[in-house]
Amino acid sequence: MSETELFRALADPTRRAVFERLADGEMNATELRQGFEMSQPAMSQHLAVLRGAGLIAEQKLGRNVLYRINPAGVAQMHTWLSRYNAFWPKRIDELKKLLREMDQ
Amino acid sequence: MSETELFRALADPTRRAVFERLADGEMNATELRQGFEMSQPAMSQHLAVLRGAGLIAEQKLGRNVLYRINPAGVAQMHTWLSRYNAFWPKRIDELKKLLREMDQ
């Protein structure tokens, strides 16, 4: 899981939209394809890139493969981005607000 | 400032390293080039991509151009990533810790 792979995986708008779809929950490739004007092999390629980057994980159930977001990939991006927290002055108020919501 | 441009700008390892250098503070292109085996036009191109993506801002001082990190670009990435906070279970503890440190 390299940072380059992370960013490259998300740099393509189609592939990023696929990743964003998985935020709604685990899906197989056919479900993921709904709503996209895309061939089946294209989707397969995108999923391979996302998997290679560590952003998604798969689970084979017979001929079906279920894909879901891999928390480790998300965490890695968070870690990278956290270096730049000093450039984000509004974070204190927003984090406090977030924590308030979480504690409810 | 599109998300695609953001991710694409950071997807190249050289360019990401340039961006990471700017976290240390404002620099001109020649300073930025130190430590990189890179031609001057290559650096110019990278800076143009980062600027186009909204990740850096520039300030011209005569023939010198100073580059610095643009907080808005960082914030935009934060916003995108925050959609995936649900996949990051350790965040509550770490955020509380961060806030504690901030309040000191």
Place this chain on the structure above:
DNA sequence: GAATCACATAAGTGTATGCTTATGTATTAG
């Protein structure tokens, strides 16, 4: 004012990449 410096832009090149059609393998349904 000439020379030097700092940077942007142009043009070219080799490699990578997002798409396609074609094909293959494994699983499931009837």
Place this chain on the structure above:
DNA sequence: CTAATACATAAGCATACACTTATGTGATTC
């Protein structure tokens, strides 16, 4: 058991992109 389904892989193509050398413009130095 055959046909259909689900998905991965192969191969090809057009476009994008990170690099280079070459060049140009503007600012600074001497």
